[in-house]
Amino acid sequence: MGAARDIIIAGLLLGGIYALIAAGLSLQYGVARVLNVSHGEFIMIGAFITWWMFTNLALDPLISIVITGPLMFVLGILLYRFIYRKIMVDSESIDAFEGSSMLAAFGFLYVVQNVARWIWGSNTYAYTYMATSVTSARIPLNRLVALAVVAVVAIIFYVFLSHTRMGKAIRASAQDPTTAGLVGVNVYRVLGLCFGLGLAMAGIAGSLLSILYSVNTSMGLGYTVIALIVVVLGGLGSVQGAFIGGILLGLMSSLVSYYQPSMTMVAYYVVFILLLLIRPKGIMGK
DSSP states (O other): OHHHHHHHHHHHHHHHHHHHHHHHHHHHHHTTOOOOTTHHHHHHHHHHHHHHHHHHHOOOHHHHHHHHHHHHHHHHHHHIIIIIHHHHHHOSSHHHHHHHHHHHHHHHHHHHHHHHHHHHTTOOBOOOOSOSBOSTTOOBHHHHHHHHHHHHHHHHHHHHHHHSHHHHHHHHHHHOHHHHHHTTOOHHHHHHHHHHHHHHHHHHHHHHHHHHSOBOTTOHHHHHHHHHHHHHHHOTTOHHHHHHHHHHHHHHHHHHHHHOGGGHHHHHHHHHHHHHHHOTTOSSOO
8 A cells, every 4th residue: 555655646746747848848849830859958958057056056946947937938939939930931831840840959959968068068966955755655845846836837827828818829829820810819929939838848847857856968868758758648739638648657657667667768668659559649639
C-alpha cells in the first residue's frame, strides 16, 4: 500500500511538470503550426537563468518564475515576428510552412545549445531549495511547491483560453485560421502570442526543473522528446490532451522508475511507438 501511494504521488508530481512542458509545445504546434523541436533548449535556458539568479543574486526560484516566464514570452514573440512570420508569408502552403519552420527550429536547437555551452560550459550545476520532507511519504517540499505552481498555471491558462476574448480568438484560429481572419481576428498576432506563450511555459517549466534536478546544457533534447511523446499521447494540437498525457506519462514513469530506473527512457519510446501504431491521433485528437 505504501509503495503504491509513493508511486502515485511521485507520478503526479512528475506528470505535472511534463504537462506544463508539453502544453507549451502543443500550443505552438496546434495554433501557430510550428513543431518546435528546440522547445527543450528554452527549458534549459529557463533552468539556467533560475540557477544563476539563485546562486549569484540569492533570488528565490519562485520569484524568478515571474522573470523567466515573461522573458521567454517576449523572446517567443520576437522569434515568431521576425523569423516564423516571414517563413509563413513566403511559404506556398501550410504544409510547406510546417516543414520550413521545423527546419528553422532545428537551427535554433543547435544555436541555443552551443551559445549556452559557450556561456556555462558542459558541467552540471545544482542548488538546494526546500528539500526538507513534509509528509509521511517523505516527499520533499520543493516537489509539492512545484506541483502547486503547475496547478496554478494550468488554472490560469484554462480560464484565459475559455473565458477571455483573446482565448476565444486563439481557439478560433486553431480550428480555422482563414475563417477567423475573415471575421476580424488578427491571425498573425494570435499566432505570435501562442508561440510566445509556449516559450513562457518552457521558461516556467525550466525554473521548476532547476528546483528539483541538476541542470546542464545538454538537458534540452531529453525534455523535447518527452514533450513530443506527451503531445502525441494527448492528441496533436490539444492543450487539454497535453495536460492529460503529461499526468499519464508521469504516472507510468514513476511506476517504471520504482522497479527499474534504467528502463524509464526505453518505456517512453515504447509508449510513443505503440501510440503511433494503435491510436496515432492520441487521447483528445480528432
